[in-house]
Amino acid sequence: MEQIKISVRNLVEFIMRSGDIDNRHGRAAQKEAMQEGSKIHRKIQRRMGASYQSEVPLKIELKRQRYLMIIEGRADGLIVEEEQVTVDEIKGIYQDVNIMERPAGVHLAQAKCYAYIAARQQQLSEISVQMTYCNLDTEEIRRFRETYSFLELQQWFEELIAAYEKWADFQYEAKLERNASIAGLEFPFPYRKGQRELAGDVYRTINRKKILFIQAPTGTGKTITTVFPAVKAVGEELADKIFYLTAKTITRTVAKEAFDILRSKGYQGRVLTITAKEKLCFCQEMDCNPVHCMYAKGHYDRVNDAVFDLLLKERDITREVLLTQAEQFQVCPFEMCLDASLWVDVIICDYNYVFDPNVYLKRFFSEGVKGEYLFLVDEAHNLVDRAREMYSAVLYKEDFLRFKKAMQSHSRKCVQALERCNKRLLELKRQCANYQVLDSIGDLVFSLMQLGAALEEFFQTENNFPEKKELQEFYLEVRHFLNMYDRADENYVTYTEQEKDKRFKLKLFCVNPAANLQECLEKGRSAVFFSATLLPIQYYKKLLSTREENYAVYASTVFENEQRLLAVGTDVSSKYARRTKREFQRIAAYIYETAKGKTGNYMVFFPSYKMMNQVWEEFLEQEGILEEMDCICQESGMTEQEREEFLENFSENRKKTLIGFCVMGGIFAEGIDLKGDSLIGVLIVGTGLPQISNEREILKQFYDETEGAGFEYAFRYPGMNKVLQAAGRVIRTGEDRGVILLLDERFIEEGYQRLFPREWSDCLQITLPQVKKTIEEFWNLP
Template structure:
C-alpha cells in the first residue's frame, strides 16, 4: 500500500530544526505572494514553465508537488519565496526548509526528465522593491537522489506507522456498532441521512430537535463512512466550548467497547487558553517551550499519536513532559489526527488552518457543523473588519517619530471623511451623547492608500527594531492589515459604514467598518472542498434563509427529523394580552411578574426566564423580588466569566426551586442540558427580534435587495431561532415534562406561529 505525501509536508517533517520563532516577520499577504510569483514568472523567457507538477517514488512512499518554475534553456529549477524588508532577517531554519524543498523538487525533475544535473535557485522576491535575490547552486542528479532518499528515510518509519494506523482504523470503523441497544427516536433517520450524504458526496442541512442525540447521531455515520468513502479526516466544528465537550464524550462512547482505540482524536483550543507563559513572547530567547521546539517535537509527536485521544488536558500533559508548547503541538497534531474537534474558525475563516491543510494535502474530508444556525453571524464576523479612530489617535500620540508622516496622512484622510458628516450636521458637529451612522457607496480609496503606506512603514520600522513592538502599535498594525485585506473582498454582499460619536474637544471621531452581510461567497468554496458537509441544528429553518446566507448549492437537501417528543410533554401557553414592544415594556412588568408567580405557585420547580436585554431582565427581576421575596431567584450578570456561568447552572438541581433570569441569545439560551427536574419550564418574554437600529436597518435593506425578504432575513428569522432554542432547554428526554410561556401578543400571528416547531401544536 502506497503512502502519498506532499513535498512541503515531507520537508516540514524532516527539515525543520531549532526554535519556534514567532517574532515579527514582515511576511506578505497571500494575495501579495500570488502576485509576486506571477511577476517573477512574467520576467522569464518563453521557454519558462510555471507550476511544474512532479512526483516520484521511494519504497512505498509517493512524493508529489509543484515546483514554482523551470527554465529549460538554463536548466534552472526555481523555488520562489516572497518577502518584505531585510532578507537577512529570514531565520536560518526557514532557509534550511526552503533548500530542502527545492532539492527534493530537483531530484524529481532529474528523474522525470533524465537529467544528469540541474541548477537549483531560491528566488527571494521583495514585494516592496520588486527586486529578486537569487541564491543558486548546481547539483548532480546523484547528490539530489541521495538527499531525497535521506528525507524519505527520515519520514518512512512514520509513514509506515501511519499506514498501519489507517488500516487498523478503517477495519475497526468497518466493524463499528452503534454503542446503545437502540437508537433514540429520530436518531436512525438522522444517521441514515448523514451516511447517504457522504456516499453521494454532497452537503446536507438537517433540522433535528434538541435532546435526540445529534452529536452521536452524526458522528457515528460519518465514521462508518470513513473507510468506504476513503475519508482522510473528519472535522467536528462547534460554536461554543460545550459542543466540543459533547463531541469528545460521544467519541468516548463510540470507542468504549473497542479493545484498542482506533481513532486519533484532537481537540483544538484557542491560543490564549493553551498558552503556558502569556507573559513571554513566542521565540526561543523568551519562552522555554519555544526554545528547541523542533528538536523536541518528534518525541512529543510520537507520544501524542500513542495517546490516541488528545483533549486539552492530555495534550498539555504530553507537551509539558517533552518541553514544547501545547498550542503549537496541537497545530502539528492536526496533520496526523483522524477526528479534529474545534471552533468554526478553523475551517471557515480567512486564515482557516484545517481548510488550508485539506487543500494543500488533497485530503478527502467530512465536515460536521454543530448548532449550524450560529454559523451565519459567526461567518459575518470572520469577513468583517473594523478600525476605531479613538484607539488610532491614542496610538499615534505615543508612536515612534519615524512613523509620524504615514500616521499623519491616515489622520488627515480620516478627518476628511468625518468632515463630510460634520458638514451634513446642522450644528456642524455632534451634540453631547449623540451618534451618527452613515453607509458610504464605496470604500474610501485615499484612506485605504494611506493605510497601505503606513503598513509598509510600520513593517520597515519593526524589521529594524524587532524589540520595539509596542502593544498598541502592534494591535493597530494587525487591525489595519486585516482591514485592508477585507477591503479587497468588498462587494455587494458587504457594507462600508461609519459610526460617529463625540471625541475630545468637540470634534467627532468615527469607527470604520467593512461589514459583511452575506458570507455565502466566502463559505461556498469551503463546502465544495469537502466530500460532504453536514450542517445540523434544532433551528435550521426556513431552509432557504440558511442556504442563501451560507452559500449552499441550490440543490442542497434539507430534511427535518421528526421529533420524538409529543405535545402532551410540553404545555405551551401564549400570553396574548401582553406586549413586550419597547414602548410598552413598563406596562408589561406587572403582568409578567404575576404570570411567573402564578405558574411557580401552581407547580414549584426550576424555571428559566428569558428577556431581550439586561435592562428588561433587571426591571422584571426587581419587581418579582419586591412582590414575591419568597421565590428564589438568580440572575445572569452582564459580564459573567466561566466560573460564574457554572455557578448559575449549578443552581438548577433536581430538588431545587427557583427562577433563573437570562438574556435570550446569551450563554444560557442554547447548548446547556438540564434534563428532568433540573428544569421544568421557561418564560420567554420577547420575540427575540434584533434591536432596530441603523445597522440592522441597513442589513434589512441590503438583504431585501438581494433576496426580496429584508425584514424576515434581518429580524424575524434570527429572532424566532433564539426563541425556539431557548424553549428547547425544557424538554431534553422522552421522559421530561414541562411548560413554556411565550409572552407577547405577536406569537399569535400566523406567520410567527408558522415558524414554531410543529410538535408544539
C-alpha cells in the same frame, strides 16, 4: 496497495524545521504573507516568457514493502530552456528582500524536492533551482539561483525520506488498525424514531461529496447520529479525516463524549481536541520567543519526538494530555497540538481553525491544498454571525493618532505613513454625521499599504520599546483590513460610523459570508451543518454556502406532544411602545401563575438586561413571593465559575420553586443541558429581535435589495433563532415534561407562525386569566 500521501510542503516543513519559536524580527505577518502569496504568484507567472510553465503538478511514488508512499505538490514554475531546466519557487513576503542573504531553509528544501522529482521524470543529469522572493507591498523581487546534479539531489532526497519513513510506517499501521475497528462498529444505541434515516442521509451526503443541512429538534441525538456515519465513511475510505466544528466549549465536550462512546464499543481512531492557545500556554503572558519562554527555546529540535511519543501512547488527546506531554519534552503545548493534528483521525475544534482567514490550520487548508476531509458543523446557526465577524475588518482613526505619537522618537517613516492614513480618515470623518456607506476607499488603502511596508521594515531593525506589542497587534489589524479589502465584492458593505464613545470607525462589513465559507468548504470532501434551530432552512443555505444543489433534511422529533405545554400569551408584548409598568406587572403575573402550577425549576428569558431587571423588580414586589420561591438573576460578564454556580442552583431535589431570570441569546439560552426535573418550564418574553443599530440597518437595506426580505434577514430570522434556542432548554429526554410559554402577541402573526417548527403545530393561544387553569390541567394529565 495501500497509499500513504503527503504534500511536499508538509513533508519539508515537518522534517526540516529546527531551532526556536520566535515572534520577534518582523514575523508578525507570516500568516498573512501565506494568504496573500497566491496573488503575487499569478502576477509574476504572467510576466514570464514562453519558456515558463506555471503551477506544474509533480508527484513521485515510492514503493515500500507494505504501502506506496506518494509525495506530491505543485511547483510554482518550470523554466524549460534549450540547455537547462529550472524549478522556480515563489514566496510572497513582507520583509525587505534586499536584506536577505540566502533563501529560507524550508523554502529551498521545497524547491529541491520539486527539482528532484522533475529531474527524475525527465532523466536530467542536472537541474537548477530558483528561489523568487517578492515583497508583497512594493512588489520588489530578489532571486537566488543554484544548480544541482541529479546524484546530489537524489542523496539529499533519500535522506529526507529516511527521516520521514517512521512517520509513514506509523500512518500505515494506525490506518489499518482504525479501519479494522470501524468495520465491526455498530450504532451504540437502539435507534430512536427517524435516527436510522438521518444517519443514512449523512452517509449518502458524504458518499456523493455534497453538503447537508439538518434541522434536528432537541432529543434526536444529532451528535452521535452525524458522528457515527462519518466514522463509518472514514473506515470505508470515503474520507480521511473528520473535523468536528463547534462554537462553544460545552459542545466540544458533547462531541468528545460521542467519540468516547464509540471508543467504548471498540473504535481505535485518534481524537484530538484543540484548546485555545491562551488556555494551553504555560507562561503568565503569551510572548512566544526564547527570551520570554523556555518552551520556545529549541522547540523545533524536540517537538517531533514529543509528537511521535504522544501518538504511540495516546488515542484521546485532551488538554490535560497535551500539557503533560509538553512539560515532559519541554515544548510549546499549543504548537505540539497543531503538529499532532496532522496524524490523528478526528479533530474537535472551534470554527476558527477551518474558516477564519487568520487562524485556519495551514497544514490542511493552505492555497491549492484539498483533502478528503469531512466537516461536521455543530450549532451551525452560530456560524452566520461568526463568519461575518471573521471576514469583516475594522480600523479606528484614534489608533493611528495614538501610534503616531508613540513612534515619534522611533521611526520618521512610520510617523509619516501613520499621518497620511490619519489624514484620509479625517476626510471621511468630516463627511460622516452618524454613519455613511462608502463606494470607494482606494486612496486610504494605498496609504495603508505604505504603512504596512514601513512597519514591517521597522520591525526588522527595532526590537525593544514599550508599545511594541500593541503596535504589532495594530499592524496585524491593518494587514487583516488589507486582506479583507482584497476579498471585498458585492457581499460586502464599506461604511464609516461615529460611535457613541466618540471613536470614528471604518468597517469592511461582510454582510453575506457564503462565498468565503464555500471557499473553505471546497478544501474538503463533504460538510454537514446541523442544529436544533436551523429555520428557515433557506436562510441558512444562502448564508453558509453558495452551492445550489445542497441537501436539506428535517429530522422528526422523538418527543410526544403530551410531554409539553406550548402556548402563546396573546395579551402581552415586549414592543418598545408597550414597555410600561403595567406591562411589566402583567409579565410578572404570567411568571408567577406558571411557577405556581408545580414546584420546580423555571427559566425566564428576556430581550435585554434592562427589561429583565424591570420585570424582576415588579416580580419581587408581589407579596410573600420570596417565601414561596427562590429567584436568581443572570448578570452581565459572569465568569466561568459564576456561570457554574448559577446552574448548580438548578438541582432536581429542591423543596422550593426556583426561577432564573436570564437574557435571550446569552450564556444560558443555548448549550446548557438541564434534564429531568432540573428544568420544568421556560418562559420567553419577546420575539428576540436584535437591537436596532446602524449595522442592522445596513443588513436590512442589503437584503431588501438582494432578497426583498430585509426585515426578515436582519431581524426576524435571527430573533426567532434565539427564541427557538431558549425554548430548547426544556424537554431534553424522553422522560421530561415541561411548559414553554411565548409571551408576546406577535407570535400569533403569520410571519412568525411560518417560522414555528413543525412540531409546534399544536401551540395554544392563552391570556393571563387562563394561565392558572391551563397550567393545572397540563400537570394533572396522567
